[in-house]
């Protein structure tokens with residue numbers, strides 16, 4: 809199903825996976841401001857997630873709406889020219905994302921995707937993050953890593 813030549817594919821992925829993009833930085837500083845502690849790009853994990861929150865068993869990806877084809881998002885609209893070409897390219901990106909998410913879930917990680925367009929509304933984004941990563945209560949023991957002690 810992979811329609812790219814190896815060279816083509818890696819050039820596509822180089823662009824998709826470029827680090828230190830604006831949106832990613834923004835999510836990191838937001839998380840930091842919200843008091844979450846995290847690690848960056850764990851290369852040993854499938855898809856090298858942008859942000860890893862070990863305490864929450866969660867990995868995060870910050871995805872561009874176009875490159876990762878955000879469903880129903882106007883930023884994901886295909887260009888009017890070379891539509892077939894783009895469709896194939898972007899469908900492959902999306903399939904790859906789905907496969908990576910599956911692999912991560914099999915390893916026991918929760919996968920959280922932040923879309924670029926969500927960054928427009930900072931409050932809603934904070935709310936989304938808080939729902940996915942509930943702050944631990946001081947009166948209950950931290951649940952993290954309990955599987956490793958069995």
Ligand SMILES: [Zn+2]
Nearest residue numbers: 873878881925
């Ligand atoms: Zn979007």
